Amino acid sequence: MNLDQNQVVRTHNPDLEGLIKLSELDKIIGQLTDVIQCEIPGHIKALEDDFVRDQTKLRKFDEEMAALTKRKKSLEAEVDDTKSKIAKANQKLPEVKTNVEYRAIMKETENFKQRITTIEDEQLALMEKMEDKEGERPAIEKQVAEDKAKLDKLKAEKTVELNSYNESLDKANAERASIIGAINPAILATYDKVRAQRAGTGLARVKDGSCMACFQIITPQLYYQIRTTDEIYRCPHCDRFLYHVPEPKPDNGEPAKGKRKKQE
Ligand SMILES: [Zn+2]
Known part of the structure; x- marks a missing residue:
């Protein structure tokens, strides 16, 4: 902020002397502006991006789990439905008159049973997958909480820094205004x-x-x-x-x- 280093410059031209002071001040104003407008916002943006990225990861995780849960429920409903179809088919058996009719019902029941077996296999695989995945959630959740804490801390620190840089910038601009009057x-x-x-x-x-x-x-x-x-x-x-x-x-x-x- 001080111009002492330029006082070694001796010139008898007051405009040039003014320009030398001004140039040094403009360098400082440029640096302060860069810190205020680019460096600090960039730093905050980087942590915000981390936070948003991990939040998105958590949201996608939950969406995926919701889709798996939905599939699980749909399979359960299908099993219930298929079981009731088997029961209905069995109810028809006492009224069967011909072998053809009997075989048709048995075939139908067999198909329903096969479908249930297939569903049960999928249910098993689905439950294993959900169990494995559920274990991943705490780590993602922790990461989101850590990102948020880091971001909040940085924002608090940078707010203090920004106030101080803005004060310095105001002073430098005021000094500039006083120098340019003489050029x-x-x-x-x-x-x-x-x-x-x-x-x-x-x-x-x-x-x-x-x-x-x-x-x-x-x-x-x-x-x-x-x-x-x-x-x-x-x-x-x-x-x-x-x-x-x-x-x-x-x-x-x-x-x-x-x-x-x-x-x-
Ligand atoms: Zn040149």
């Missing part, structure tokens, strides 16, 4: 336009003859002018405003001044 409106408009087009930065440092934002080499003449005059120049490749920070020279303990070192 030439035309320069500011260009800076904002380039910043919008160029990944949020409208100003770049020049080092060793290159723009440190687009990493393209600028002409030696432009590099010289940037170091020796107080005019504001722009990168011919990315349009950003350019500034130069003299490298500190440890041999004499003084920062090298671009103005004095014209041979560089």
Whole structure:
């Protein structure tokens, strides 16, 4: 949040000084905005997705169990129905007059009995399947409860964090509003336009003859002018405003001044 690191930059151009402060502040505003709008919501969304996924798993499990239960009931009803058909067929037997009639009833009864055997096999398999499946439910239920607890905890934490980030962002925006008043409106408009087009930065440092934002080499003449005059120049490749920070020279303990070192 503080601009101390930029106070080593000495320029006699107040617009450029303003842009340097502004650029640093815009970097901070950009980072805060990213955290507030993308990072934190993304983090919450990831846990929400886990929660929804496991909730869906539980719902599908219950739907599947309901379908199996429905099938079980339908088979039970069919067994009852078939048994009553057998009973009715048996009731007809005393009135049978011919062998053909008798054999027809016996055949019919036999078919009903076979159907019951088939149903009983399916019922057995169904019950085994339901027993096995029922054992899976507690683990899924537990996972859903854990997801919910994690999500609630994260949301509570992130709400506190968000409040703090929003406060910082408000402060940074207020600081920005106070800085821009001191910058030439035309320069500011260009800076904002380039910043919008160029990944949020409208100003770049020049080092060793290159723009440190687009990493393209600028002409030696432009590099010289940037170091020796107080005019504001722009990168011919990315349009950003350019500034130069003299490298500190440890041999004499003084920062090298671009103005004095014209041979560089
Ligand atoms: Zn550039």
